[in-house]
Amino acid sequence: MGSKGNTHLRLEPISNPTLARTILPPLIALGSTVVIASLLAMIAGANPFSVLGLIVKGAFGSKFAALETLNRATPLIFTGLSVAVAFRAKLWNIGAEAQLYAGAVVTVILGTGALTLPSIALVPFIAACAMIAGAVVLLIPTILKTRFGVDEVVTTLLFNFIFLLFVSMLLEGPLKDPMGMGWPKSARLIPEARLPRILPGLRLHWGFALAILAAIAVWIIQKRTTLGYEMQAVGLNPEAARFAGIPVRAALIKTALLSGGLAALAGFSEVAGLKGSLTLDLSPGFGYTGIIVAMLALLNPLAVIAAALFVAGIFVGADSMSRAAGVPTYLADIMLATALLLMVLAILLTRFRIRRE
Amino acid sequence: MQSNDKAQVVLRLNAITKTFGKLTANDAVSFSLHKGEVIALLGENGAGKTTLMNILFGQYTADSGTVEVFGRPLPPGNPRAALNAGVGMVHQHFTLADNMTVLENIVLGTQPLWRPGFDRTGARARIEKLSADFRLRVDPDARVGTLAVGERQRVEILKALYRDARILILDEPTAVLTPQETDDLFHTLRKAVDLGLSIVFISHKLHEVMAISDRVLILRHGKLVSQVETDQTDRKTLAALMVGAEVEAPKVDPVTPGPALLKLDNVGTPDQGSAPGLKSVTLALRAGQIIGLAGVSGNGQTALAAVIGGLTRPASGKLELDGETPQGWSPIHAVHSGIARIPEDRHKIGTIADFDLTENAILECYQDQPFSKRGWMNWGRARDFTRRIIDTYDVRCPGPSTRIRLLSGGNMQKLILGRVLEPEPRIILANQPVRGLDIGAVTYVQNQLLKARARGAAVLLISEDLDEIMALSDVIHVISEGRLSPGFPRGTMTPAELGVWMAGDGFEGEHSLAS
Numbered sequence: 128m129g130s131k132g133n134t135h136l137r138l139e140p141i142s143n144p145t146l147a148r149t150i151l152p153p154l155i156a157l158g159s160t161v162v163i164a165s166l167l168a169m170i171a172g173a174n175p176f177s178v179l180g181l182i183v184k185g186a187f188g189s190k191f192a193a194l195e196t197l198n199r200a201t202p203l204i205f206t207g208l209s210v211a212v213a214f215r216a217k218l219w220n221i222g223a224e225a226q227l228y229a230g231a232v233v234t235v236i237l238g239t240g241a242l243t244l245p246s247i248a249l250v251p252f253i254a255a256c257a258m259i260a261g262a263v264v265l266l267i268p269t270i271l272k273t274r275f276g277v278d279e280v281v282t283t284l285l286f287n288f289i290f291l292l293f294v295s296m297l298l299e300g301p302l303k304d305p306m307g308m309g310w311p312k313s314a315r316l317i318p319e320a321r322l323p324r325i326l327p328g329l330r331l332h333w334g335f336a337l338a339i340l341a342a343i344a345v346w347i348i349q350k351r352t353t354l355g356y357e358m359q360a361v362g363l364n365p366e367a368a369r370f371a372g373i374p375v376r377a378a379l380i381k382t383a384l385l386s387g388g389l390a391a392l393a394g395f396s397e398v399a400g401l402k403g404s405l406t407l408d409l410s411p412g413f414g415y416t417g418i419i420v421a422m423l424a425l426l427n428p429l430a431v432i433a434a435a436l437f438v439a440g441i442f443v444g445a446d447s448m449s450r451a452a453g454v455p456t457y458l459a460d461i462m463l464a465t466a467l468l469l470m471v472l473a474i475l476l477t478r479f480r481i482r483r484e
Numbered sequence: 485m486q487s488n489d490k491a492q493v494v495l496r497l498n499a500i501t502k503t504f505g506k507l508t509a510n511d512a513v514s515f516s517l518h519k520g521e522v523i524a525l526l527g528e529n530g531a532g533k534t535t536l537m538n539i540l541f542g543q544y545t546a547d548s549g550t551v552e553v554f555g556r557p558l559p560p561g562n563p564r565a566a567l568n569a570g571v572g573m574v575h576q577h578f579t580l581a582d583n584m585t586v587l588e589n590i591v592l593g594t595q596p597l598w599r600p601g602f603d604r605t606g607a608r609a610r611i612e613k614l615s616a617d618f619r620l621r622v623d624p625d626a627r628v629g630t631l632a633v634g635e636r637q638r639v640e641i642l643k644a645l646y647r648d649a650r651i652l653i654l655d656e657p658t659a660v661l662t663p664q665e666t667d668d669l670f671h672t673l674r675k676a677v678d679l680g681l682s683i684v685f686i687s688h689k690l691h692e693v694m695a696i697s698d699r700v701l702i703l704r705h706g707k708l709v710s711q712v713e714t715d716q717t718d719r720k721t722l723a724a725l726m727v728g729a730e731v732e733a734p735k736v737d738p739v740t741p742g743p744a745l746l747k748l749d750n751v752g753t754p755d756q757g758s759a760p761g762l763k764s765v766t767l768a769l770r771a772g773q774i775i776g777l778a779g780v781s782g783n784g785q786t787a788l789a790a791v792i793g794g795l796t797r798p799a800s801g802k803l804e805l806d807g808e809t810p811q812g813w814s815p816i817h818a819v820h821s822g823i824a825r826i827p828e829d830r831h832k833i834g835t836i837a838d839f840d841l842t843e844n845a846i847l848e849c850y851q852d853q854p855f856s857k858r859g860w861m862n863w864g865r866a867r868d869f870t871r872r873i874i875d876t877y878d879v880r881c882p883g884p885s886t887r888i889r890l891l892s893g894g895n896m897q898k899l900i901l902g903r904v905l906e907p908e909p910r911i912i913l914a915n916q917p918v919r920g921l922d923i924g925a926v927t928y929v930q931n932q933l934l935k936a937r938a939r940g941a942a943v944l945l946i947s948e949d950l951d952e953i954m955a956l957s958d959v960i961h962v963i964s965e966g967r968l969s970p971g972f973p974r975g976t977m978t979p980a981e982l983g984v985w986m987a988g989d990g991f992e993g994e995h996s997l998a999s
Binding site for chain 1: 793794795814815816818819825827832833834835836837838839843847848850851856859860861863
């Protein structure tokens, strides 16, 4: 109670942060992540330098490794963009996972022979339908939010589990591959529905190029269109936006459609570009990892590409490191979690200064 | 200790300096307060009064300088130490728990309320004695949420007295009171002085400072520029000291009012929690006329501004523009009908803090050409528009790409003025347009309103500052609990007469308030 020895820490907002203050904390966050990972590698009984070296080498050290990393980054770019778009408008979409599976389900329904069109027409048509499905999946929680004030964090998060069970039901029932020897797995896409490889012989499909284009498109929307302006205004201050006459609800709905559609493209590109069919383990949590990607990119759509490559590189590199050094791949999860936490702290430090009183 | 009671120094501030970034809020401020003395801390909004008191009360830590209470230094940054030393503060914004009773609010923090040992009877007796001694009438068992503003303030004062405060700091206590309630407060303060307390009274209202204080300290831009004995000075001198120049009331030329551009006919809106809605309000805004809306804050001003600004539709009655009921009514309808809306809260509602000046300048018109076409923004034209506002309205800033949060309140307000006045609006809704501005900006804003009136705009000026209302308005209406008084032409009412209406006592067939 008394006055002695009673120190308080207080956050004071910085009105005009310097360039160093904007850039340094995120870099320090990434540096600290590496240091913490090294400590863990040492605890696991390995040489930290060789572990880090192996991760980098495993992710980017060979043509095969680099292509693997790019493939792994592709869905993360889509889900990262999905989250970045939504979070910028303060629409807390935690449901990219469900939207991803919605895109994948539509891809399988339309791409396994139900439609026969030349590839040049079929692939874009499926992609568009997949986007619509993902958009609808996010639309429902968004309408619940704008109409009734239901917290979208809860609805989008819980919807992930519902949707995954729904997919499971489809794979045990209507979508089950009759030739699948009883495995819960869909039939394979017809060749016209597949995303081709960018270069023959290279294991990299057009989904990656589509992801890059999507990032550029999102960037242009944010910088150059009235929609981008509205989404940003609604995210920064919905009350002021409403006062000024910005259609706040409509802007949120449009944000949801775009965000859900982007996440669905991740499912589309995984099925049509990489796997060729749908199984329940299509996504090892790409929807959730998208949140990490978007946060590391500070919600900037172009930075999402870099962040997705970073995250994908750690996953791919950790796999190969684990085989070579005998350190468990969980190190990758720890590194990402650490990077995310430190980055959130770093963002705080770019905007506030800690005062001791 | 000195023999003369009156001369005993109870509080001494030594060279207090406090900066926030580049802004020096307090610059080596020193003064002392004697026992039984009332000093008024006078200064414009932003002069550093509240900062200084927050340092004294331990909510901020000064960069340098010390505070002594009864001759003992106060540890910096520790409100509890300040409380223990006998300093009580009544904040501008009350710090009461709405869902608890008056008694609980007063006792809260001094002893555990819900333990078996809590002596409720003793606490009640003590509160009742303080109420009687200081003439602070309030029901200890009433829930604070049901109390009127004036009563809540009495609870705040009781809270300080219950903690044995010997020094009371009141931060702008009259901002929320009617003239009559202000008189009651002054009675209480005189009682307190008789009982040996010392008071620091913060205000920017000159007549109150003249009425209550023994000594006036004038703060300007964080510096203590003058200290005068109240009986050796007058309002005009104080005003000059406060702003650093002689103030002139704005000149209002007579204008013959034109037709009614906007009319409210028996408009009602529902109450919003404790904020009253409108109770069949009838009002006409005429070309070339300034209508002043006087009233204690929280009496329906917000509801009226929301209806005219397009934020709410009348639940009953009707709104007419040029004699016709508009098809739809929303903020964008209001903007397109030529209504300039200067919002009450320029930080939270009028602007988006993290947007730059350009993005803020086009908030209401980004959908219109030339700022956008078929969904594509034309930022070049938007920046040209912003530069024009910056030049025409003298917005002091590094440029159109500056984040608006970095601007002072006055410059922010000038940008909003530019945004809404540049399209030459026919109707202007100015809600507290000069609150918190320095005198230069105040004069500027008021002259802009008068200019708009001269070219035939209809102006509705909502303000808590009766002096401002009386100086600018052609017709004054008073709003009280959502009811609107008849219009009083310029010069027909004294402040005291308006005060009767502000207290809700002028309305026919209504019971006057218990207080």
